[in-house]
Amino acid sequence: MNRMLYLLLTVAFFTACKNERSTHDQARIVFEPGDLQFIASSLNPKLETMSVLYGNDSALQSLAKGNHPAAGTVMKLVTWRYHDNPQYFGSKINGELLSVETVQAGSHDSIAYRLDFGTLQRPATQAERITYIMRYKPVQIP
Amino acid sequence: METTKNTQRIKRIYIIPAAIVAVLIGLQLFNQPIASKPVTGHMDEAPAEVLAILQRSCYNCHSNEQKLSWFDQLAPASWAVKKDVDRAREVMNFSEWDKLSTGERTGKMYAILNMMQAGKMPLREYLLLHPGAKVTEKDIEVVKKYTLSRSGNEAPHNTPPATAGAAPKTFPVSPNGVKYTDAFKQWTVISMSTLFDHSIRVIYGNDIAVKAVREENFFPWPDGAVVVKAVWKQEEQPDGEIRPGEFVNAQFMEKNAEKYKDTEGWGFAKFSGQKLAPTGKDALFAQQSCIGCHRQLSASTGYLFDVPMKVNPASLTEKILSK
Numbered sequence: 310m311n312r313m314l315y316l317l318l319t320v321a322f323f324t325a326c327k328n329e330r331s332t333h334d335q336a337r338i339v340f341e342p343g344d345l346q347f348i349a350s351s352l353n354p355k356l357e358t359m360s361v362l363y364g365n366d367s368a369l370q371s372l373a374k375g376n377h378p379a380a381g382t383v384m385k386l387v388t389w390r391y392h393d394n395p396q397y398f399g400s401k402i403n404g405e406l407l408s409v410e411t412v413q414a415g416s417h418d419s420i421a422y423r424l425d426f427g428t429l430q431r432p433a434t435q436a437e438r439i440t441y442i443m444r445y446k447p448v449q450i451p
Numbered sequence: 452m453e454t455t456k457n458t459q460r461i462k463r464i465y466i467i468p469a470a471i472v473a474v475l476i477g478l479q480l481f482n483q484p485i486a487s488k489p490v491t492g493h494m495d496e497a498p499a500e501v502l503a504i505l506q507r508s509c510y511n512c513h514s515n516e517q518k519l520s521w522f523d524q525l526a527p528a529s530w531a532v533k534k535d536v537d538r539a540r541e542v543m544n545f546s547e548w549d550k551l552s553t554g555e556r557t558g559k560m561y562a563i564l565n566m567m568q569a570g571k572m573p574l575r576e577y578l579l580l581h582p583g584a585k586v587t588e589k590d591i592e593v594v595k596k597y598t599l600s601r602s603g604n605e606a607p608h609n610t611p612p613a614t615a616g617a618a619p620k621t622f623p624v625s626p627n628g629v630k631y632t633d634a635f636k637q638w639t640v641i642s643m644s645t646l647f648d649h650s651i652r653v654i655y656g657n658d659i660a661v662k663a664v665r666e667e668n669f670f671p672w673p674d675g676a677v678v679v680k681a682v683w684k685q686e687e688q689p690d691g692e693i694r695p696g697e698f699v700n701a702q703f704m705e706k707n708a709e710k711y712k713d714t715e716g717w718g719f720a721k722f723s724g725q726k727l728a729p730t731g732k733d734a735l736f737a738q739q740s741c742i743g744c745h746r747q748l749s750a751s752t753g754y755l756f757d758v759p760m761k762v763n764p765a766s767l768t769e770k771i772l773s774k
Contacts, residue, residue: 335765394644
């Protein structure tokens with residue numbers, strides 16, 4: 310008897326659970342870096358942003374060694390706003406996509422910069438952004 | 452005629468409860484008491500007001516010091532109680548608090564706070580018969596204040612320094628059968644996170660997992676989806692920006708509904724340090740130390756916490772893809 314009640318009421322409680330608020334024009338997006346792979350990440354507590362740096366093989370090589378990038382090197386820095394994780398107090402997670410920047414090395418040591426999407430959270434010249442992006446080091450995984 | 456009918460009805464009225472009582476008495480023969488275990492150490496570091504809340508609302512399940520009422524001890528209710536107590540003590544035991552490191556205690560305090568805030572603990576069905584165990588907003592504030600005070604004055608990380616040494620030549624296997632693979636380094640990044648313990652994390656997904664995220668195919672996640680979370684210590688740059696420093700561990704969740712039945716179809720694994728040492732002495736470790744939190748607090752996304760937030764316009768996907 311007790312157990313039946315226990316069960317019934319549990320079922321009732323669970324059906325009464327709240328659903329996530331409807332967000333039909335919003336999506337859970339995953340950035341698609343194409344041929345590039347993950348190289349490094351960062352977190353800026355002042356700007357409340359998180360970034361991921363993607364690149365091709367030669368980007369990985371030049372950032373690991375701190376060399377000038379060879380022609381054909383491509384890097385993309387993708388920056389997001391972060392928030393408290395809605396499911397766990399004490400954890401943060403990336404939210405809105407803020408910007409996508411691309412750095413590309415051409416022949417004769419030339420380096421091109423492009424803001425593909427969004428806006429920068431702090432004004433900076435192209436040269437500053439190139440220097441900043443090229444200071445990333447690949448993450449360590451055994 | 453009338454009287455015989457009445458006596459018959461009266462007989463029937465008595466027979467049913469009598470039968471129920473007989474069955475209940477019979478059931479008591481199958482009543483197994485909750486195993487009594489010694490108290491090895493309490494949460495002495497916490498303020499009395501925090502302890503009082505835990506003792507009142509949580510100790511009946513998460514301790515070796517049950518104060519059960521008579522109805523908890525009668526079968527069949529007692530079976531449910533025993534099952535809950537066994538399970539609760541397996542994941543967290545306030546009478547064996549001394550077995551946890553400082554870092555683990557902080558981690559548990561965050562888990563406690565989150566369970567209370569989400570209204571998941573004490574279990575709802577328990578509250579029906581034990582309304583006094585309900586936690587109030589004020590209780591939550593008290594626990595929150597204490598939890599935050601713990602993470603403030605703590606060493607930057609709770610993992611023991613990774614043992615030096617070369618990465619293993621053959622990849623390790625977790626006791627529940629989840630195999631480490633370094634293929635995730637080429638997978639797509641689905642999200643990034645940080646935790647109160649001053650770590651920084653990147654979550655990778657294989658193609659099946661990425662597709663499931665984009666389509667919100669969470670109930671259930673498709674078999675073959677694998678998600679890997681790499682954890683590093685935070686390294687602060689001179690300008691205040693934080694970067695991943697020393698590698699701490701890689702945690703896996705691999706979906707196979709058939710193989711990992713006891714953990715909601717997810718095979719959990721953790722590989723720590725340069726040697727990628729697997730966590731757990733037997734296959735039960737995931738039941739004991741992983742699924743409790745994921746099951747209770749991230750069920751709305753199929754037991755994963757770090758799925759990307761639903762905060763970007765759907766049209767953005769095409770925009771990014773076309774670049």
